[in-house]
Amino acid sequence: xxxxxxGNGIAAAGAVEGIRxxxxxxxxxxxxxxxxxxxxxxxxxxxxxxxxKPEQMRYRSERFFQQHRxxxxxxxxxxxxxxxxxxxxxxxxxxxxxxxLLATGAxxxxxxxxxxxxxxxVKTMYTWQDAxxxxxxxVPGQPAVVMGSGLIxxxxxxxxxxxxxxxxxxxxxxxxxxRLLSGPSAQLVGExxxxxxxxxxxxxEVTGLQEDGQVIELDNGRRIEAQxxxxxxGTKPNISLAVAGGLAADHGxxxxxxxxxxxxxxxAAGDVIETVDILSGRPAIMALLPLAHRxxxxxxxxxxxxxxxxxxxxxxxxxxxxxxxxxxAGTPSAVGTTWQWRENDQYLxxxxxxxxxxxxxxxxxxxxxxxLTTIIERQMNFPESFWPEFIRQxxxxxxxxxxxxxxxxxxx
Amino acid sequence: xIVKVVCSAEYCLGCGLCxxxxxxxxxxxxxxxLKAYQRGTPRPRADLVYDQDRSWLNTCQHCPDAPCMNGCxxxxxxxxxxxVIYVDEEFCVSCYTCIMLCPYGHIHVGPQAVxxxxxxxGRSGQPACVDACPNGALRLIDEGESLCSM
Numbered sequence: 001x002x003x004x005x006x007g008n009g010i011a012a013a014g015a016v017e018g019i020r021x022x023x024x025x026x027x028x029x030x031x032x033x034x035x036x037x038x039x040x041x042x043x044x045x046x047x048x049x050x051x052x053k054p055e056q057m058r059y060r061s062e063r064f065f066q067q068h069r070x071x072x073x074x075x076x077x078x079x080x081x082x083x084x085x086x087x088x089x090x091x092x093x094x095x096x097x098x099x100x101l102l103a104t105g106a107x108x109x110x111x112x113x114x115x116x117x118x119x120x121x122v123k124t125m126y127t128w129q130d131a132x133x134x135x136x137x138x139v140p141g142q143p144a145v146v147m148g149s150g151l152i153x154x155x156x157x158x159x160x161x162x163x164x165x166x167x168x169x170x171x172x173x174x175x176x177x178x179r180l181l182s183g184p185s186a187q188l189v190g191e192x193x194x195x196x197x198x199x200x201x202x203x204x205e206v207t208g209l210q211e212d213g214q215v216i217e218l219d220n221g222r223r224i225e226a227q228x229x230x231x232x233x234g235t236k237p238n239i240s241l242a243v244a245g246g247l248a249a250d251h252g253x254x255x256x257x258x259x260x261x262x263x264x265x266x267x268a269a270g271d272v273i274e275t276v277d278i279l280s281g282r283p284a285i286m287a288l289l290p291l292a293h294r295x296x297x298x299x300x301x302x303x304x305x306x307x308x309x310x311x312x313x314x315x316x317x318x319x320x321x322x323x324x325x326x327x328x329a330g331t332p333s334a335v336g337t338t339w340q341w342r343e344n345d346q347y348l349x350x351x352x353x354x355x356x357x358x359x360x361x362x363x364x365x366x367x368x369x370x371x372l373t374t375i376i377e378r379q380m381n382f383p384e385s386f387w388p389e390f391i392r393q394x395x396x397x398x399x400x401x402x403x404x405x406x407x408x409x410x411x412x
Numbered sequence: 413x414i415v416k417v418v419c420s421a422e423y424c425l426g427c428g429l430c431x432x433x434x435x436x437x438x439x440x441x442x443x444x445x446l447k448a449y450q451r452g453t454p455r456p457r458a459d460l461v462y463d464q465d466r467s468w469l470n471t472c473q474h475c476p477d478a479p480c481m482n483g484c485x486x487x488x489x490x491x492x493x494x495x496v497i498y499v500d501e502e503f504c505v506s507c508y509t510c511i512m513l514c515p516y517g518h519i520h521v522g523p524q525a526v527x528x529x530x531x532x533x534g535r536s537g538q539p540a541c542v543d544a545c546p547n548g549a550l551r552l553i554d555e556g557e558s559l560c561s562m
Contacts, residue, residue: 320508397463
């Protein structure tokens with residue numbers, strides 16, 4: 001059996017593990033278009049601050065690929081031909097496959113306004129190469145503007161701030177981390193970032209950029225000087241290979257519950273696919289690292305003859321910003337009853353619909369997060385009277401006996 | 413292969429000796445309780461959970477297909493040949509994704525990296541907690557037995 005994986009990110013590593021779980025013999029080839037080996041993209045901001053050395057960027061070691069007997073080709077895939085079962089590489093080489101996995105990931109979206117005025121000072125922070133290109137442009141004491149206050153925007157702002165730049169964050173929505181946090185929790189995070197010296201402008205849009213990129217214009221007429229502009233306004237799945245190959249795709253590649261695309265022997269996993277948000281039951285692009293690994297693992301097993309179904313996932317994230325830990329999981333738009341708990345710099349907010357937990361936000365409050373994530377993901381039901389009780393003293397001791405018994409059932 | 417410590421709540425006295433010996437068995441204290449507790453910063457790798465009339469050590473289940481390891485953004489969480497899930501501290505950046513994913517709430521924030529049970533890798537014999545339990549509530553088990561008789 002010939003397995004070919006396009007992409008060498010998280011889903012690809014998961015797929016290698018999945019394939020080898022069932023098939024110790026088949027030949028696995030990974031096409032590594034970035035030519036960096038397997039590395040962890042969330043580490044690029046740590047690379048900028050020097051907290052990670054190049055040799056500490058790896059996600060899976062070279063030994064991992066040797067042990068799993070994977071051939072990694074530092075090549076770019078330019079075309080897939082599902083009829084012939086072939087992948088064409090930029091070098092002209094043609095690879096045949098029996099099973100193909102598209103793990104081509106996503107790319108940052110460049111706001112139109114910046115694209116039109118494209119200049120050297122506008123950068124994205126998505127790949128290791130992005131970080132390397134940004135590095136020499138950092139000048140301590142100089143102003144930097146970050147467009148977008150999602151995870152990438154804020155982690156980049158943190159790194160630039162730690163390198164001594166003066167940071168202004170511009171967010172279109174009325175709050176930071178709009179896809180993750182509620183109003184009150186975003187307020188706390190915003191204050192924390194401001195206390196660390198960042199300026200945050202919410203409900204603001206960039207309307208113009210001078211040719212040389214040194215001045216940013218906002219919708220309220222304000223002009224901000226910028227040595228550097230970071231565009232961090234979102235990402236989009238890299239579907240062009242799939243679309244050109246005739247595979248069904250919408251925003252992301254369409255897959256069934258076995259992570260098969262519209263062509264039977266081609267699978268897809270990771271940030272490039274459209275999967276299911278299990279809480280709403282609706283299709284969603286869920287570009288989350290833990291899900292990318294899980295999807296890769298499931299797809300890999302199915303490529304090797306397994307029949308594992310992937311139910312989808314829930315939105316969840318954990319990030320540390322200037323010493324504050326921020327976690328959230330579930331449906332941020334859940335309409336139900338919301339409870340809050342706060343003590344010193346710790347904050348917990350939970351939203352329930354009836355007896356079901358739908359969402360939580362935990363700031364510096366990681367102890368109970370794992371069980372809460374599990375309760376949301378497995379859609380566990382507890383008596384309605386439980387949650388108001390729990391929020392008074394939110395710790396492991398307050399979890400119902402039912403919860404621990406359910407875990408025992410699952411692991412036992 | 414699954415190897416883990418299980419705690420029988422029926423026998424657990426909630427005394428916490430397991431945690432004391434756990435702390436002394438880590439961070440270079442070389443099993444010296446005096447060094448850990450009088451001259452150092454003891455950091456037990458697991459908590460006791462008290463639930464009404466009973467308690468148990470909420471230690472790592474070293475889950476097959478472990479969510480903490482699979483979700484780790486750097487690959488710092490790894491599994492050794494014995495099935496033990498451990499943290500390679502050099503690679504942990506303390507993002508706490510593993511903490512968000514552990515159903516047991518077992519993993520803890522540490523000073524340089526996250527902390528979790530490593531079944532006392534490198535120690536000869538049983539894990540420190542199992543050796544220290546005065547009432548035989550803790551046992552090291554292999555594959556197939558249930559997690560915790562509560």
